[in-house]
Amino acid sequence: MACVPIASRMPTRRSVLERAKAAVVSARWWAAVTALDGAAQMAARDEQIDRIAARLKEWSAEVDGLEERAKSAAADVKAEIETRVAELKGQRDLLSAELQRLRSASESAWNDLFEGAQAMTNALEQAFERARARFRD
Numbered sequence: 001m002a003c004v005p006i007a008s009r010m011p012t013r014r015s016v017l018e019r020a021k022a023a024v025v026s027a028r029w030w031a032a033v034t035a036l037d038g039a040a041q042m043a044a045r046d047e048q049i050d051r052i053a054a055r056l057k058e059w060s061a062e063v064d065g066l067e068e069r070a071k072s073a074a075a076d077v078k079a080e081i082e083t084r085v086a087e088l089k090g091q092r093d094l095l096s097a098e099l100q101r102l103r104s105a106s107e108s109a110w111n112d113l114f115e116g117a118q119a120m121t122n123a124l125e126q127a128f129e130r131a132r133a134r135f136r137d
Contacts, residue, residue, distance in 0.1 A: 045110060052099055052121055056092060059128060063088055069135065077135075084131050091127055095120045 070081040098117045
């Protein structure tokens, strides 16, 4: 076994600087990738929030239509429409509050809150389908 002087095993200033530069470039690259991934995640979250908000707006218009319909309905049908409208408004308001929580949710809470909001959205959609079926022209 040949004897290698200690000085030749020690990194040179230049090699240390090159490694440091490579580490910085690598760290910047990883930060950029992570930021893009985070940006993509935020875009997906915003898209889901916008989708739910659009549905809420559509359902509000449907509630307004049912209220108009109740004005010209017979007394017994009018009472039923008003009861259904009150239920729909209550569910809509709960989903609206959940949407506000979803907008301000941390990354760790997002999935749980989104699943809850999705379940509420599905339940409200079913309630509107029942109302549409019941009060068809």
